[in-house]
């Protein structure tokens with residue numbers, strides 16, 4: 001097996017792990033086993049998988065309310081995640097936190113969060129530590145489109161720019177903040193372009209194409225490790241489940257639009273590409289479904 | 291932790307004492323860095339970092355843009371990843387732009403991470419009425435932040451205490467809010483040149499007495515001591531307690547004193563409602579009711595924005611004369 005197909009399979013497996021864990025949690029939520037809010041990552045798996053592919057254990061990730069995928073991609077065991085949402089002592093936060101407080105600093109998982117915005121600033125802090133302590137580690141902030149109109153985005157990107165911090169800002173633009181369309185809440189609905197205002201590099205990628213994400217992230221992380229400063233990557237994507245489990249959908253968006261995006265499933269797309277390129281057989285992929 | 295040394299006979303100012311502690315700790319611990327506006331080459335609006343930039347450079351003495359929320363949030367992330375930020379707000383009023391970061395992130399991080407992350411961040415700034423600084427530069431938010439679990443709140447009243455408490459803050463793994471009264475910054479007292487720690491949650495008995503107990507904070511300790519001195523001339527013996535830290539609070543020392551005197555007045559320059567004095571009054575009522583010979587009295591700053599004119603300023607905060615009157619009233623109860 002050559003390097004490209006190996007990468008493809010690793011990414012495929014990572015995305016399936018996230019998808020299957022999320023579907024398990026969604027079913028558990030319906031059965032009343034998940035006690036609090038549960039925002040799934042279904043449809044966005046390519047982003048966490050693509051970015052975290054280039055992270056080392058010592059690199060740190062600061063995440064959001066929709067963070068199961070980030071935790072799994074950074075190396076958290078699904079069992080620890082599920083146990084946490086079940087409120088068990090064996091969960092990654094001992095049952096103290098639930099879905100929005102997933103912590104495992106030993107592997108650089110510095111928390112999902114119930115507050116939109118602070119992860120951006122905390123990632124800058126991670127970057128500041130690495131600069132101060134002269135380490136080659138990087139910090140990554142994942143955040144939704146809802147965060148980019150928050151002051152944390154503006155203050156954080158500006159600080160990262162002026163001090164050239166080793167930080168990667170990953171905006172997962174799934175086009176809605178709960179039910180509010182991004183083009184309603186933004187004077188400038190182009191996120192990547194905003195990087196320019198801070199004097200840093202901004203890149204827009206197809207967030208449902210894991211190779212695009214992985215390659216852009218790889219370059220940006222390398223630049224950060226070399227002291228070249230931060231990058232903002234806007235990943236255009238869509239969440240194909242409701243904002244949170246049990247919430248109504250299809251009032252603010254149509255069933256057709258969701259179905260359209262389901263056809264662009266990042267996992268199916270990669271699977272198809274791997275088969276077409278002769279890099280995987282359908283049965284290889286099935287065995288990765290977990 | 292060894293007992294703190296005798297003060298000796300070398301005098302320095304309040305700001306000089308904390309600067310000495312900061313300089314010492316920065317030499318010894320490369321993970322410490324300071325952030326704030328004008329704390330680099332300029333040495334801080336109040337001289338809190340004077341001379342450190344020349345020694346440690348721009349990464350450890352980091353001048354910031356005017357984005358308090360941003361650099362507190364950054365400080366939080368830095369503390370989570372192995373460094374020890376000192377955030378210098380200049381005037382503490384500016385901290386309120388970062389309230390959410392402090393309450394939801396800094397204060398909760400150790401809990402959220404099940405103790406696997408530490409939060410060694412020191413937040414410091416100038417508090418208090420005086421100097422006609424007016425209402426955006428005269429705040430004192432000790433009670434608000436003491437309400438929050440997970441933050442230590444420190445209000446030294448002397449250079450000696452300031453130095454020992456500052457050393458302790460830079461060696462402890464919790465977030466610390468260090469509040470320095472504007473009217474105390476240039477005051478002088480004897481301070482040892484060596485490093486030493488004063489632990490949190492240990493009150494200082496600033497004056498011993500038997501007829502009434504007065505608990506006071508920061509600048510109010512000095513006004514209370516002046517009032518007590520005057521009353522001593524009339525044969526009244528007043529005990530003055532300086533808690534030094536509001537969170538944690540050394541309640542045992544307060545209760546022990548009340549057991550001796552039977553009377554308690556709490557003096558705090560900050561607003562009364564839901565405040566430090568109310569908390570002590572409630573706890574003494576709960577745990578020391580039988581020791582009381584009179585109702586617990588509170589003397590606070592007016593529950594109003596702080597005015598500008600010196601005469602108006604004096605009218606809204608306790609001074610030695612109003613404290614003296616309050617003690618007299620308490621003794622007559």
Ligand SMILES: Cc1ncc(C[n+]2csc(CCOP(=O)(O)OP(=O)(O)O)c2C)c(N)n1
Pocket residue numbers: 065066114115116117143144145146147174176177178243
């Ligand atoms: C500061 C703050 N305000 C409001 C909320 C409530 N809230 C939770 S998720 C959400 C929408 C977030 O949208 P976005 O950042 O785009 O992420 P997405 O849910 O689309 O992944 C809101 C408003 C919050 N958690 N934090």
